[in-house]
Amino acid sequence: MLVKQISVFLENKSGRLAEVTKILGENGINISALSIADTTDFGILRLIVNNPEKAEQVLMENGFAVSATSVIAIGVEDKPGGLSTALEILARESIGIEYVYAFVGRDGKDAYVILRVENPDKAIDVLTKNNIKVLSSSAVYEF
């Protein structure tokens, strides 16, 4: 149920993000979800793509510092409090969350959330038990 995410270091220089998306595009890699955390000094770009291995390889070849990690993707009902239920469950089980970002599926109806947690296997376990929809990687890559 784990989903592979690519993290890319972005130095504080204009055009770096465009460069990443261009490289991925040229290599036929689709971006399903993306998030950037940045300050004035640097940024970290996080990507969910349809071919993470290839993405990691081509970005490295093009001079980017890259790492791949496992995250979980959950489906959230499109109504108030949808996300908080999931977060409360994790908090109750003392599973720390590193970061979270959300995106909307292709149909525009469902919202999805990417979670980076300390213990992903346990997180999947408790979320599933509490009827939260955890997405398989193939489902996520096809958003």
Place this chain on the structure above:
Amino acid sequence: MYKSLTCVAVISTPKCHGWHFEHHVTRCHIDAGEELQDKVVVISSKFQKMGFCSRFNIYSKITVGHTLSVSQYIAKGLIKMIWNKEAECLGRSEMKALQLERLKEIVKRAYENVGLYRRKFDDIGLKPEHIQTLKDIEKIPFTTKDDLRDNYPYGLFAVPMKSIVRVHASSGTTGKPIVVGYTQKDVENWSECVARLIVAAGGTDDDIAQVVFGYGLFTGGFGLHYGLEKVGITVVPASSGNSERQIMLMEDFGSTILVGTPSYALYLSEVAEEMGITKGRHKLRLGLFGGEGHTPEMRMEIEKRWGILATENYGLSEIVGPGVSGECSRQCGMHINEDHFYPEIIESTTGNTLGYGEKGELVLTTLTKEGIPMLRYRTKDITILNPEPCSCGRSNVRMNKVLGRTDDMLIIRGVNVFPSQIESVLVGMEHIGPHYQIIVSKKGFMDDIEVQVELIDGKMLEKYSELEKLESGIRHKLRTVLQIDAKVKLVNPKSIERSVGKAKRVIDLRNKNV
């Protein structure tokens, strides 16, 4: 004490003028070894009678009955060769006598043949005959790079052009280059000096040396080339640039010695790594690096990446080019070829002479140069002189690794900062690469210094805080060393410009209109 030592690893050919004949291995018996420090046995009597052993020391570790060739012993570090034992191991008082004799001679020659020196001497009423002791050298005015520039191109030559067989030039950052000329004898002496440092570093005629210094007006390429040939080393004059091809040649030709600038050696190690040419596929064992200074940290990085012994040598075209001094394989200071170059240390601001062990600017006087004699040339390089004999057996004065250049020094908000201090902090740190760039600018009236380093692995990308910690860690270390706050900027891998010659680490934008 070694009363008797049987050594099997020596040379038999009697035309011996050095150790070029080493492949004829024979058994020799040495009856009286004279013990020196560090268990070095200087072989005397029989070997000397055979006419070659004056050039090397044999270590006591050599086992009786072994049948390795001399070069195998050298490779194992058991025999340390000395190219010219007479000159390199000369007693201190004999050396001083030789220096004085040569100093008097060159001062006279410079005064009689070079207008600049004659004017400088006449201005202060100094005559060549006033130089009667080595200490009297302090009466002679300094020579600077400006003197060379003002007398461009041939104004300081002491011989007619027909006696000059070669010129070299170094590019100044501004205006015209400075030009130096060599007579046939100068070229011979130059090769001799370079041969000494190559052998001291551990080079033998079994080696194949790839010279990645630029060939041309720059003295690096030709200087090392002639010395290597003199030692009998196979030279691959690859020159600088075309890095992938360099690695291909290195593998195919089986190069064992790399000769170039440390920054290019570092860059080439990255290229080799990318091409998958690791130790085993290349045969490098020794580096002879010079042309620019580098820190001990950078040396360790280069040694680690290549798996070699990295030695440093020093020189400048104004004096001769490479060959002023070089490290022996013990890496404990560069042995100065004192019979050709007389070193002094001065306080940069006052010009006062400082003693051994004191840090200051190196001033060099050429003792044998015919084409362009240099009297008390201010090198701008900061170092320390050490007169202690080295455990390798050489007794000439050693100079410390250059600690900085007086004109490298950046003054940031009133504080003196040397790029080498920054290098010593950055090189070898985890997660970042060894390349760096220093950018100095003005923010309002304040100087601003930014240090750019490459983030080379993605391991820290999971936690934003980790990256911030890395950045602030570097910043903190820089502040400790520099006493000022420097901005740290992490940049993409391989985004800092690589150098195939002397690296340009500092971009100073303060005097530009930006």
